[in-house]
Amino acid sequence: RVFTVPRAEMGLYHIMNHMILLLALCAATTGLTRPLLTRSEFAQRAAASLLVFGPPSPPASAAELAIGSSERDCRKRGDCLETGNLDGALGFNWGGRDRCAASDPTCTTGGAKVESLNAVDFSPPSAPGGEAVSWIVSLTVEVARETAEVRIGLFGDSSRADQLLSVFSGKGFVTGPRLELEPGLGVTSSPLRVVDGAATLTALDTQTQRMQFGIKSQAVSFARRQGLRKAPDDFVPQPRPRPLPQEAAGPAALSSRPAPGLLLMDRRGLGWLDEAVDDDEAFSSLFELTGWGRDKAREDAGRVAVGKCMDEESMRVLHRLATLPVNKKFAGIVGATKGPPLVGVKILSARLEEIAAAVVREP
16 A cells, blocks of 8 residues: 655645755854845745746646555444554544535544435334333534434433433532532532533544533533633532442443443442543533444443433434544544544533423423
8 A cells, every 4th residue: 555645745845845944044044244145045046946846736636545445444343453453543544635524414433424324223212121201301402503402311210310300400410518609608619500501522432422421621611601711719610429329229231232322321420420530520421322333341331321312303413423523633542432523512401391290391
């Protein structure tokens, strides 16, 4: 496999190198009584270099790219690192000019256009363990400045579902002392809310198509909501809550390959999907949504399903999110499959509907 550089690009490289040498020569002689090159002489030399190399030749009609079918296949399967295909794992894409725009609804992972959705099953999943849906949360999500609605049903009467209901409601989720919310106590704090763009799609795994939603920074979210450049120095984020007891009511354990469209949480409750961060970023992983990718059983250790997408339209929106192009370099790890999407995805609003009473509660 050979990467052929067009002749036009080689000419530009030579011109740039020649100009750099001339600039370096001028800089090295600035301390002399008389510089080796005056401004007019430098301009003449630069113009002469352009005449020598001539105008760029037209781009080649076709170039041989340093990528083969093995790289493309392993990227599609998501196992480049496991199979030792370093070119595919590093994510080199010499055909970058052919990549689609990340905001294009047909643009998918890797910058390729989606070919067909006929083979995708958009049927809503069944609840693991036969759990009944007691609440429906209608999320208005903004994707690349376009809005869509995702309807998610929460299972049963569990402590985890109660935590999510608090986060989605207008009152918010409070884990610290409520006195800190009162003015005049020398501290500034705020309940945890996901609406008004506070919660975003913080990470997407191109291999498993897991979508991770959360509040990246409570301080930044608070400042944005208040119209400030930064949070005040006395701002105190909501700390992680105490882990929920393992015997708390909840659905059965996940299967080895969960169906797409399930909402997952940590068994211990909100704020425990990522223990390595401080309180300000503790809720950057509030919950996950499963996609159509290849899941690994070890990633589901400690996770339970507490909700699911309710209809085909919501599943279609979910598929759009699951196939967004991802900035893998953000992770800083060679062969990483996880990173933030290249387009912004945020939750604008949430509407809660209790199934038993059939009452719609506005947050």
